[in-house]
Amino acid sequence: MTRPPARYRIITASLLTVAALYFLVPVYWLVVSATKNSADLFGTFGFWFSDPHPVDYLTAVLAYDHGIYARWFANSLCYAGIGAVCATLLSAAAGYALAKFPFRGREAVFNMVLAGVLIPGTALALPLYFLFSSMGLSNTYWAVLIPSMVSPFGVYLCRIYAAAAVPDSLLEAARIDGAGEARIFGGIGLRLMTPALVTVFLFQFVHIWNNYFLPLVMLSDSDLYPIQLGLTSWTGYADRQPVLYQYTVGGAFLSVVPLMVLMTVLQRYWRTGLTEGSVKA
């Protein structure tokens, strides 16, 4: 391949650098600000350090209100982790069946799932709250966990992937060998669908972790809050208690760092699995 002219390379590099500045500057601001106390947060220039004590300040975030921050973090992990694992398994089973078992009403079920992809989650959250509160489920872990286990997009992706990646002949061979359907699914189906499952898990994990509306609507007990909800409750009190501004910034920093590391490490999977939905049409 011929090398493009130098002029072209310089333009490309500068455009990419400008874009990188746009995406990284807020993150940089967060890193700098997490090392400041309340007074410096307001009094000093935001893009430079001033008397940094990151460890002291972040410990203070963790200690505040009997360590409520750690509790929120654990809640978030629990909602996103358990929710995403269950959603992935349920989607895998449903997608596998929709791809591999011709049965009456199959297309109707699939179309219903597709419609589910197009319904905005927040339009469902309010009715879901009314429904759950009439069942006595609101303001419990279940109120956030149960809806997190359903991923129509996951089913859609698993069906497309299973149709392409799980050969019928292999399933037939296993059946002739006398294996039960559950064993075939667990031993062959799940294994061949692994790339799609990783994608569904990551999607759902990030989706649940970032979800704000559902927990806001469902939960009133701050012990059940995920991290986002906890941090906004701090900003709500910050007018009366200015130190909470500092804790909000520190808490945001602490919650964002692990996710960013995860994003960087898992980027590869996103790129490979992400577009199954649109490529394998």
Place this chain on the structure above:
Amino acid sequence: MSRPAPAARKRTRKDTAGRPRRARRTEARNARAAAAFVLPFLALFGLCFLAPLGYALHQSLQKTERTGPLGLGREHEAFAGFAHYAQALSDDRFLTGFGRVLLFGAVQIPLMIVLATALALLLESASARGIAFFRTAFFLPYGVPGVIASILWGFLYVPGISPLVKIAESVGWHVDFLSRGTVLWSLANIVTWQFTGYNMLVLIAQLKAVPGELYEAARIDGANAWQVARHVKLPLIRPALVLTGVFSIIGTLQLFAEPMVLRPLASSIDSGFTPNLHAYSEAFVGNNPHVAAAEAVLLALVACVLSFGFLRLAGGRAEGRG
């Protein structure tokens, strides 16, 4: 949907050919196995998607009445017809909120997708150096939840604390990111910041699926980098563009966390700023669940109509089938 007919005919022919029992047994086994695999999902799907929609529909058509002297007696539910829908649709703030979100989407979605496409094409062009670094840098904001992104940008918007405002003022430019006229676009910036990199990755993945010979052939035919991008790459990533478009439309209609977090900072954001915010305050502040239910139904309806409409318009209907 015309497929089952020939299949059924084939089966009857097989039946007469002497293998009826086996075919029927296979079918029954299929149905049993399929049910076992699909039902757990369908049960939860019913509980979390169908039931709330049905409940919202039901609730939006009901009203709470009190009987007895002075209306202080027992509460009971009565049929209200479309009164709550009429109330929602005649509420100026609700309609303004809808208009605002549509305007937001009409500007922000094309901007973001053009930016994502440009970045994807730049990164995929052979001349880009440090591709891994740039790709990661662009994608990072996707890992920042909407609430945290809004808190972050909120600090960067508020005059007393924002280094951006300070820098602008030092060169004599007085900006107010949170004024009535600009706040919508400050929100658009937060959403663009978060999701451009994600959309870019979707497009890159699709670009990678395009066989390299195609580019070579175009180059040999004398096409320059711009022409290859315009006439070869863009048409090929069309399905991914449609996908990102649909997800952006759905996302825009749900706009909630960003305005909710910026509300305490910006007096220009009221409780009806977006349809979602309006429904939320009807339900929890106005204590008016029936109207909130009607608004949730309207929101879901508009989202479905818009995303289906877009899919049709983009000719992407076939993409949905596996």
